Amino acid sequence: MKVGTPRGGFEVAVTGRGGRPLVALHALALSGRLWDPMATALADTRTVLAPDARGHGGSDWDRGPFTIADLADDVAAVIEASADGPVDVIGLSMGGSTAILLAQRRPDLVAHLVLADTTACYGPDRAAQWTERAEKAVGVPRQKQVDFQVDRWFSPAFIQARPDEVRRVSDIFVATDSVAHAAACHAFAGLDAEAGLSGIKAPTLVLVGRDDYATPPAMAQVLATRIPDARLEVLDDTRHLSLIERPDLWARVETHLSG
Numbered sequence: 001m002k003v004g005t006p007r008g009g010f011e012v013a014v015t016g017r018g019g020r021p022l023v024a025l026h027a028l029a030l031s032g033r034l035w036d037p038m039a040t041a042l043a044d045t046r047t048v049l050a051p052d053a054r055g056h057g058g059s060d061w062d063r064g065p066f067t068i069a070d071l072a073d074d075v076a077a078v079i080e081a082s083a084d085g086p087v088d089v090i091g092l093s094m095g096g097s098t099a100i101l102l103a104q105r106r107p108d109l110v111a112h113l114v115l116a117d118t119t120a121c122y123g124p125d126r127a128a129q130w131t132e133r134a135e136k137a138v139g140v141p142r143q144k145q146v147d148f149q150v151d152r153w154f155s156p157a158f159i160q161a162r163p164d165e166v167r168r169v170s171d172i173f174v175a176t177d178s179v180a181h182a183a184a185c186h187a188f189a190g191l192d193a194e195a196g197l198s199g200i201k202a203p204t205l206v207l208v209g210r211d212d213y214a215t216p217p218a219m220a221q222v223l224a225t226r227i228p229d230a231r232l233e234v235l236d237d238t239r240h241l242s243l244i245e246r247p248d249l250w251a252r253v254e255t256h257l258s259g
Contacts (some may be wrong), residue, residue: 002058003051005077011058012078015039016047020111021087022257023079024050025095027117027241028188029137029149029181030172031057034092037165038243038250045254049087051078053094055180057172065183068094068191072101079109086111088257089202092243093117093215094184097191100223103204104196112257113202117212117240119219120193127189134185142174149173152214153241169244197226204230205256207249209238231256 003010013032016022016039024035032050039048053071055061075098079087089110091099096118103110122129136145150159150166159166204227208220217234224232235242235249243249 003078003081005074005081007074007077008054008060008062010054010060010074010078011052012082013039013050014047015050016043016045019046020257021079021083022046022048023075023083023087023089024048025075025089025091025098026050026053026056027093027095028184029056029176030169031176033057033172034169034241034244037247041247041250042254049078049082051075053098053184055177055183057176061177061180063179063183066187068097068187068193069101069105071098071187072105075099075102076106076109088112088114090114090116090243090253091118093240094188097188097193100193100197100200103200103202104193107199107201110202112259113200113204114207114253114256115204115220115223116207116243117209117215117220118223119191119215120197120223121191122188126191130185130189134182134189137181137185138178142176142178146170146173153239154245155209155211155237155239157237158239158245165244169241194222194226197223198228200227200230203256203259205253206230206232207235207242208232209235209240209242209245211238212240212242214240
């Protein structure tokens with residue numbers, strides 16, 4: 001459905017029939033449809049809201065630059081327009097960085113938090129790193145970027161066992177606007193939210209694939225150490241899109257969110 005907010009119109013995939021709403025925030029250059037399998041699995045007990053970030057999927061974008069803080073404020077506007085009271089939030093990769101800033105800026109909207117394969121800062125070389133990624137996002141045809149992405153997203157065992165799911169996620173990536181992808185890369189260049197981690201109040205579960213080289217376990221350890229009472233799980237034989245690669249985690253995530 002399309003949710004109109006003072007910050008613009010956002011496409012939100014809605015699945016489920018009850019319980020405290022769960023807002024699921026997707027990874028870079030994908031969309032809320034990334035969460036379809038998890039949302040379906042939780043549909044009996046949850047209403048899952050999976051918004052598309054600005055410029056991604058069906059959400060509006062004025063094609064101007066934005067920050068990760070802007071994405072967090074977009075999510076806050078969607079929550080205020082769609083839910084009554086605080087919600088649980090899962091953020092994966094870019095969605096996790098967005099969720100960190102949401103929990104810092106609007107703690108009143110976040111009941112429980114799951115941060116998967118994400119970071120509050122990409123380090124001192126982030127500007128050069130993400131500028132290069134932005135150039136590739138617009139300079140290389142999207143289909144030719146897929147192999148690079150798939151190798152980051154999924155372990156070799158998953159790629160072999162679930163080609164259907166690899167293809168589903170790849171199709172979302174190919175359909176994403178290259179200019180929006182580049183703009184999000186530039187947003188990461190300016191991301192440094194580590195100073196506010198100690199102020200996050202929501203009970204937090206931090207997940208990371210042991211073989212995630214996009215946001216490696218050391219980055220997750222920073223989150224788990226600095227967020228009060230956060231809990232860290234490092235997942236063997238798992239890469240960047242842990243919550244897609246590992247559906248066995250969904251029940252554990254629900255236990256945390258219901259705690």
